[in-house]
Amino acid sequence: MTRIAIIIGSTRPRRRTAVVARWVAEVAARHPAATAGEATFEVVDLAEYGLSVLDEPTPALFGEYLNAHTTRWAATIDSFDGFVFVTPEYNHAVPAALKNAIDFLFAEWNNKAAGFVSHGVHGGVRAVEHLRLTMTELQVANVRTQVALSAFTDFEITDPADPGVIAPDEHQEPTLIEMLDEVIAWSRALKPLRDATAGSEAVAVPA
Structure with missing residues (x-):
């Protein structure tokens, strides 16, 4: 079975990103x-x-994690075959909390697939451009289809301090389904690479 994580890419209190993730x-x-x-x-x-x-004192590339929070995060990400990143756009970029979480790990991301659901004044598309570059460096296949939710037309907001209610335009759900199709297909297609990597790590190296 293919396991896909829907990652809430913001830690801000009353974040709209959690509302979007629930819809996804x-x-x-x-x-x-x-x-x-x-x-x-x-x-x-x-x-x-x-x-x-x-x-972590050692670069993530070496997989030598010393902290309990890193080990727990690594185990979670390692258990998935693909990802849907749900992200807002902060100042023309991805939230610092999401970039930081990504940078904790390396191998756990490799040879998997990712799709993106963004939201913001400009639909969050500029944050996703940053994410695409980062994912490529981590050997994560980026799917083409993207959901970009407008703060003006895809939410019902009465109080700026409240996350509001998501009210996506009629084209958004079909776009999301298309993106999920691609994430699932690519996650499955990359499974042989993940299996090969896991097999090579399991081989004992002679002393």
């Missing part, structure tokens, strides 16, 4: 692969992992 999860639960038992989707909330600003 609801749509994903109706996806044909999910109803057929061929894929599962799970929301992963960065705020629940207590990640400090990157505090």
